[in-house]
Amino acid sequence: MRSSSIHRSIAAALAAAALLASAPAFARTILFVGNSFTFGANSPVERYRPDLVNDLNNERVGGVPALFKTFADEAGLDWNVSLETSGGKDLAYHLNEKRAVIDRVWDVVILQGYSTLDAQRPGDPRRHVAAARALASMFHRRNPNAQVDLVATWSRADQTYKPGGRWFGQPITRMADDLGLVTRQAVEKGNGLHAAIPVGTAWNRAIAEGLADPNPYDGVAYGQIDLWTWDQYHASAAGYYLEALVTFGIVTGVDPRTLEGKERAAADLGLEPRVATRLRSIAAAEIAAQRTER
Numbered sequence: 001m002r003s004s005s006i007h008r009s010i011a012a013a014l015a016a017a018a019l020l021a022s023a024p025a026f027a028r029t030i031l032f033v034g035n036s037f038t039f040g041a042n043s044p045v046e047r048y049r050p051d052l053v054n055d056l057n058n059e060r061v062g063g064v065p066a067l068f069k070t071f072a073d074e075a076g077l078d079w080n081v082s083l084e085t086s087g088g089k090d091l092a093y094h095l096n097e098k099r100a101v102i103d104r105v106w107d108v109v110i111l112q113g114y115s116t117l118d119a120q121r122p123g124d125p126r127r128h129v130a131a132a133r134a135l136a137s138m139f140h141r142r143n144p145n146a147q148v149d150l151v152a153t154w155s156r157a158d159q160t161y162k163p164g165g166r167w168f169g170q171p172i173t174r175m176a177d178d179l180g181l182v183t184r185q186a187v188e189k190g191n192g193l194h195a196a197i198p199v200g201t202a203w204n205r206a207i208a209e210g211l212a213d214p215n216p217y218d219g220v221a222y223g224q225i226d227l228w229t230w231d232q233y234h235a236s237a238a239g240y241y242l243e244a245l246v247t248f249g250i251v252t253g254v255d256p257r258t259l260e261g262k263e264r265a266a267a268d269l270g271l272e273p274r275v276a277t278r279l280r281s282i283a284a285a286e287i288a289a290q291r292t293e294r
Contacts, residue, residue, distance in 0.1 A: 030251065032065045032083040033094050033102060033135070034112030037153055037243075039063035039085040042229040044269050045240040054082040056101050061085060067244035068251075070265045075254050082106075090114035091131035095138070105142045108251055110197070111135060112151040115233075116159065117182065122166035125182040136192030147194045149250065152176070152183035154203040154239065157232035161217050172214045173207065176200030184293075197250050199243045202286040203227055206242065211278050225275055237269040238279065245283035256280040256287075 032038050040046040040063040048062040052069040055061050065083040072079040084094065084102050091113040094102065111132050116122035136148040155175035159165035167175040183196040206212040206227060213224040220226045227239035235243065244265075245256045257280050266276035 027078040027080040028107045029080045029082070029105075030065075030068070030108040030110065031102060031104075031106045032063075032068075032081070032085070032110045032112070033091070033098075034083075034085050034110070034151070035089050035114065036085075036087040036234060037115060037151075038065070038083065038110075038112045039087070040235070040240045041087060042231060042234045043237045043240055045235075045237055048265070048268065052081065054080070056082055056084040057086070059085075064240055064244045064247065067241065067265050068248050071244065071248045071254075071256070071259060071263070072252065074259055074262050074264070075252070077252060077254070088114075088119075090119065090128065091135060092127055095131050095135050099138070103138055103142065106139060106146055107143070108147045108149070109135070109139050110149050110151060110247060110251070112153065115153055115156055116166060117179065122159070123178065125186070129182070129186045132186060132193060133191040140192050147251075148192055149195045149197050149247075150183050150186060150193050151197045151243075151247070152180040152200050154200040154227070154235065154243075157216050157228050161215060161232075173204040176204050195250055196290065197247050198286050198290050199246050201289075202242055202246045202283055203239065205286050206279070206282050209278075209282065211275070211282065212238075238271055238275060241266060241269065241271060241276070242279050242283060245280055246286060249283055249287040250290075256283045 039061045045063055046061060049066040050060045050062040053062060053065045065081045069079060069081040084098055091111055113128045117128040118124045132150050139146045139148055155172050159175060160167045160170060160172050180198055180201045187193045187196045207214045211225060212227045213220040216226050216228050216232050225238050226236055229236045249256045259280060
């Protein structure tokens with residue numbers, strides 16, 4: 001009897017261990033907080049696969065978060081992706097008006113502010129950085145281990161080539177460089193911000209390497225692509241795709257080039273395979289460059 005009982009106990013323990021081993025791990029959670037640059041305005045990205053993500057505003061948006069989720073699935077990573085976005089808004093808006101929606105426990109939060117940092121005072125970082133830090137503090141009260149990353153966006157062609165633009169007459173790369181510097185400095189000073197996501201300088205790299213045309217106002221050169229959409233302000237599908245790749249690589253640590261051969265979002269968006277491959281390489285190079293600088 002005693003031997004039989006021991007055998008039954010061992011069998012039960014082994015069965016329980018096998019059950020635990022086969023049980024799926026909990027998905028990591030990530031929240032994207034931002035605006036039209038996050039939800040992919042004026043491109044097919046805006047309505048790309050909204051079924052993959054949880055839109056906290058119930059607007060059926062897929063956007064860059066849905067691309068992130070697609071890449072994660074392709075890489076075999078389990079992420080639960082949510083977004084809270086509103087066009088034309090800065091981070092202070094989300095802090096003051098959307099706190100009840102976003103003040104929850106998250107593993108990772110991606111913050112994307114207004115394209116010129118401050119709509120009333122373009123280029124002035126004070127309001128942007130203060131709101132980013134306040135949001136980071138809020139998220140850390142819920143989860144002290146939360147990773148809060150801050151996006152540095154791209155140069156707007158309309159702000160560079162049109163008279164009256166904040167960066168008028170300067171090189172097209174200058175606005176992205178300025179935004180990147182502000183973002184890196186905010187992260188380096190701490191206050192809850194974990195990493196800068198170098199989207200704008202990845203765009204600069206695409207221009208420097210000859211993949212992207214630097215000036216959409218004079219036509220797009222043969223063999224090159226336009227990272228901006230028709231308003232020369234928001235991104236094209238290719239521009240948002242690059243944004244998503246850089247975000248994915250920074251957050252997960254996975255080299256975007258490893259998606260080669262299994263990445264399907266590019267085809268869904270109508271991107272030429274050659275272009276998608278180049279964009280993954282550019283994203284990987286920019287991520288590596290940022291890590292070298294840190």
